[in-house]
Amino acid sequence: MARQIKKRCKCGCTARITKSIEVMNGFSQHYIKCTNPHCERIWVESSEFSHEVRKSKLDKESGLTDFVKSLPLEMIKSLRLACDMELAK
Known part of the structure; x- marks a missing residue:
């Protein structure tokens, strides 16, 4: 509301x-x-707008998403492979 x-x-x-x-x-x-x-x-x-008193908790997640979207496709694939390997441990 x-x-x-x-x-x-x-x-x-x-x-x-x-x-x-x-x-x-x-x-x-x-x-x-x-x-x-x-x-x-x-x-x-x-x-x-003057300034922020506290940063949004959402900024970290959306910032990471925006960063990944800006990467070349081959780099995204490499990152995904590295994440999959890390999660398999």
């Missing part, structure tokens, strides 16, 4: 992000609409 960021309108009511556009890698624009039917203000906020 996705967690929503709470936004507040100038009128004091809650607001929802209705649309997000990734303008560039790590830079997005979010269209936000007030939930108050008497206000209905819409505005745009920008957000930019």
Whole structure:
């Protein structure tokens, strides 16, 4: 289940992000609409990726997969043979 960021309108009511556009890698624009039917203000906020606090545990596995995919076919076959031999021990 996705967690929503709470936004507040100038009128004091809650607001929802209705649309997000990734303008560039790590830079997005979010269209936000007030939930108050008497206000209905819409505005745009920008957000930019800054840095990671902790690396994803998935990076190691996907990084290895990407590395293997980048190898020439003969090298992949050789690697597979070496892995099979290691697992047979």
